[in-house]
Amino acid sequence: MEIVSSKNVSSADNQQERIENCGWIVGIVDGEGSFLVNIFRSPNTKFGWQIFPEFNVSQSKKGIDILYALESFFECGHIYEHKMRNKNKRDWDSLFKYCVRSRKELQERIIPFFQKYPPHSKVKRNDYKIFVRVVKMMSEGKHYNIEGMRQIAEMTKYMTHRKSFSESSISKFLSSSETIRRA
Amino acid sequence: MEIVSSKNVSSADNQQERIENCGWIVGIVDGEGSFLVNIFRSPNTKFGWQIFPEFNVSQSKKGIDILYALESFFECGHIYEHKMRNKNKRDWDSLFKYCVRSRKELQERIIPFFQKYPPHSKVKRNDYKIFVRVVKMMSEGKHYNIEGMRQIAEMTKYMTHRKSFSESSISKFLSSSETIRRA
Numbered sequence: 001m002e003i004v005s006s007k008n009v010s011s012a013d014n015q016q017e018r019i020e021n022c023g024w025i026v027g028i029v030d031g032e033g034s035f036l037v038n039i040f041r042s043p044n045t046k047f048g049w050q051i052f053p054e055f056n057v058s059q060s061k062k063g064i065d066i067l068y069a070l071e072s073f074f075e076c077g078h079i080y081e082h083k084m085r086n087k088n089k090r091d092w093d094s095l096f097k098y099c100v101r102s103r104k105e106l107q108e109r110i111i112p113f114f115q116k117y118p119p120h121s122k123v124k125r126n127d128y129k130i131f132v133r134v135v136k137m138m139s140e141g142k143h144y145n146i147e148g149m150r151q152i153a154e155m156t157k158y159m160t161h162r163k164s165f166s167e168s169s170i171s172k173f174l175s176s177s178e179t180i181r182r183a
Numbered sequence: 184m185e186i187v188s189s190k191n192v193s194s195a196d197n198q199q200e201r202i203e204n205c206g207w208i209v210g211i212v213d214g215e216g217s218f219l220v221n222i223f224r225s226p227n228t229k230f231g232w233q234i235f236p237e238f239n240v241s242q243s244k245k246g247i248d249i250l251y252a253l254e255s256f257f258e259c260g261h262i263y264e265h266k267m268r269n270k271n272k273r274d275w276d277s278l279f280k281y282c283v284r285s286r287k288e289l290q291e292r293i294i295p296f297f298q299k300y301p302p303h304s305k306v307k308r309n310d311y312k313i314f315v316r317v318v319k320m321m322s323e324g325k326h327y328n329i330e331g332m333r334q335i336a337e338m339t340k341y342m343t344h345r346k347s348f349s350e351s352s353i354s355k356f357l358s359s360s361e362t363i364r365r366a
Contacts, residue, residue, distance in 0.1 A: 024303060062306045
């Protein structure tokens, strides 16, 4: 699969191909991508929790060249393999994920691209907008105090969640006695 | 979601937006689309089987605006809802599918678009190429004789199958005693 990297985009000979390619990236992300904000227990940190924004795109093995194309386009991130029980529970399926978790890379590579080429679908565009605000707040250090962490967590209520929000770790963070006590 | 229809593409004011949009369609199809050739038992037909090429794109309810965008872009096809048992088997999930099954629409709307903007991923591009050959053979009436039907069925061996090929209806068609007897 031929793909123009995001860095070389302005010097690409073929302007039309370059734009079509940017549209293609957005289509893949609208279909299979996620802008997520994760929160994990992290006993060694000040508040016992840490917030991690993540951009990812999933594919089965058949579509792994799509993930390589994204990695080469954004010139950052990593591809991970996840093993999942398949429907018949007799076997394992592989799911592949292209992930960008570094805040620097999210700010310098991922967000600038989607500012220019935002997702088309309502749900993904909404997730993206909140994601950008979270990354911005983190770059301002808002997550270093409990009030900022709570604000971030509250914002993520309006994002897509794989499980229901009440089952998510964000919800657990918000309702934990430590969080309430410290607030 | 704003989308330019495939018909009005050449008159669109914004050339860049038009091309980005075409790239977006390809991205959605690379991620979530299928070029399929189905074969079904059809007792009232000459050979007892009928071949149906189909282009489709699936989405969960959250992404249904993507399917409306495709319907409006290609100005053909339909959106169907499928109910599927969810993982916990306690409930039903809805899956939505944008489908184009009319051979005329496949030939006049779908194939010309992807001739200009082919899928980027290897697997999808391969499926598309075979799909085009099948539709062409059918437009030449090759499926009206058993040898042509067998040729088409053999070609689909090299396409993606949801189940393994040996479990597919195409395989059943090829190995049925009627098919063998008539050949």
